[in-house]
Amino acid sequence: MGKLLAVVLLVIAIGSAIPILMHTWWMPEDISSHGYMIDKQMSETMAESGIAFVAAQLVLAGFVAMFGDKKNGRKATHLPGGAKAVVIAAIALVGTEVLAPLPIQVQAEQFGFYFRYAGPDGKFGPLHPDKIDEGNQNFFGLDPANDVESRDDIIAASLVIPVNKPISLMMHAKDVGHSFYVRELRIQQDFVPGLDIPMHFTATKVGKYEIVCTQLCGLGHYNMRAYLEVKSQEDFDQWLKQQSQ
């Protein structure tokens, strides 16, 4: 029985390690200026934790195979070094492992994202929750009749940004908690009702990527998504011009 358990443990250790080593299911390519640091830390953590996992399973397998009851009255012995060796090894093992942006507002709501750009005046108009009217496309609750700053604000359903330019995303929740997740950007941040949270990043690669919600927000949670479009500066300026017309 001990040998069988050892073989199964061996298969589990190898079977778990192979997809990781082969990157069968892995993170997509990083397209942000900060993501390489996360990727590096992920690889280092994976190396350390992976080795710890495989080593623990292998030692467990070896010991259960070696120390089955032989019924020959063998005296039980202790690991040389005893608990002291184990405690020192555990501490050593774990101890070595322990180190003027473009402003855009994003509003999350059940069940979508809307993005707001300040427009030519560079200022966002104030929000009036009582003015929110989805039917008339007033998703943010703007009041252009009274607020001058709101008149040139641009609302979009996709997050369109220029490449290689620092972005400051002001995160605002309209109703309940949501989250903003773009795998390629290596970014995930909750929207918290009542708190406006700033988030900074720079995208380094042109392309179209998915933005998904990762905080349980209600029945349509699974379908809450939008697109991130990273454009060249010229394409972005062109797009912004079209939007403001």
Add this chain to the structure above:
Amino acid sequence: MSDASAPVAHQHAAPTGLLRKYVFSLDHKMIGKQYYGLALVSVFLGMILSWLMRFHLVWTNAAIPGLRLLSKNGAPGGVMTPEYYLSLLTMHGTLMVFFVLTNAPFAGFGNYFLPIQIGAEDMAFPRFNMMSFWVTFVAFLVLIASFFIPDGPPISGWTAYAPLSAVGKDAGPGLAWGQNLWAISIGLFCVGQLLGSLNFIATTLDLRTKGMTLSRLPISTWAWFITSCIGLLAFAVLLPACVLLILDRVAGTSFFIPAGLVISDHLQPHSGGSPLLWQHLFWFFGHPEVYIAIVPAMGIVSHILMASMRKPLLSVKVVYGSMIAIGFLSYMVWGHHMFLSGMNPFSALVFSFPTLIITIPATIITMIWIGSIYGANLRFHTPALFSLGFVSVFVAGGVSGFFLAQPSLDIYLHGTYFVVGHFHMVMGVAAIFGILAGTYFWFPKMSGRMMNDTLGKIHFWLTFIGVYCIFMPFHFLGFAGNVRRYSTFVDDYLQPLLPLHKFISIAAFLTGAAQLIFLYNLIYSRFKGAPAPENPWEATSLEWSTTSPPPFDNFGGRHVVVKRGPNEYGVDGAHGDFIMQDSPEPEPAAGD
């Protein structure tokens, strides 16, 4: 604090009526079995819910036969709606975390064996004990009732994040009365656990028999004692949190709801509250709760491993110290659930550090288990196999925690299946392995009959391989950024991951079906199993020096006197390589 207290007169006579004996019993053994039974019902219910979810995830538009009968609105024609998926998700998590992982290893086995292991006749407060079970039972009924109200159970998950959970019906289906029932149920559950924890602490400190010093307590009793100290503080925070949530929902207060929220086109009549307050209160309970589930399992597994290895652990004192350190540190790490919540980024560093530190005592305990197997004479009976399996899955679940403890990596992994894989492995599967090991080990004592060892081994192999097939791929999905709590995968980048989901679902059906072998074994052995001797495992603690099952007063009027510690294995005893704690025989010439 009397470690040599005089025998305590039994506070109540053996009951004769059916109602007093089996229902409103004051006997800790019956109450332990009631908790275990409630956990058993809950675990199969929770497992069926997970089957329904896994089915829906890969065959989204297929009808599930009979589901229509459970909920006409939630599954018209048997096809689950997205909101009903979230209802089942909420109920699965709530049932498993509260009614299984808290009830079975702590309240169930603890109630039955803690008094016997310390040589007492009952708990310190038998009436509190009865009350704690029945309050828990009412909590269970209130929770289950949400299945039968028109808009069904809540859809806010077992964490019930505000304001989704706090604003009422505007936020979605199940968030009117379903969420009320949830909050009432969990509030009641807290009351039951607080009574139970107080009782465990008083019993351990005051009712130990003559000679049972604190250092002679069996390791499982140590684990239950430490757990009750953790539980006393944790549930004392969740209870008021539930009360505040109920007030927000029914009394118009705004503890968790800020101003200016527009939900379903209604401007909400609240102002001044903070959603983060709920998260802080919930996780201040929620993280210690992980240890409320796992520390008793650690104790049970250590207890069984020693009897299986026929030698003591390298050092039980180091394990006690590590468990106490885990209990203490568990109160300083709750913020690691909130790295993305928008709290100050510097506080993420503050919470990350103790989270990394807490892996040290956990690693020490794990390495002591593995290191202790060196030089052992391992007996591979079913409880031993489940204990060894526990060590393996605990390592698997532990190393993934190392990723999530680092805020920069959690930013990528937090909302993905990696987290689902992590907590199912370390909290779900590991604790369940502890429960199963305990069941196979103590069933002979509880019922007077042995469980079938062959069926037990088949059950072990299928379960052990099965859980790795289910939960290891969850980590792979997480690396690929697969979002969790989605009822359907509509995003483009998730499409290539669907085959892996199908593999997981099939593994879940098969592994779940293997649990029926356990259920059959449990029921069959209860009535037809071979009669159990007093001490079938040749173990040393006091529960093995009384009859199987024990008499009403546990030791048949005998006043047990303890002569030595509980870990006398691998010695030259009169009856083999062990000496019972209350055996009058002289100390052996040389142990080890």
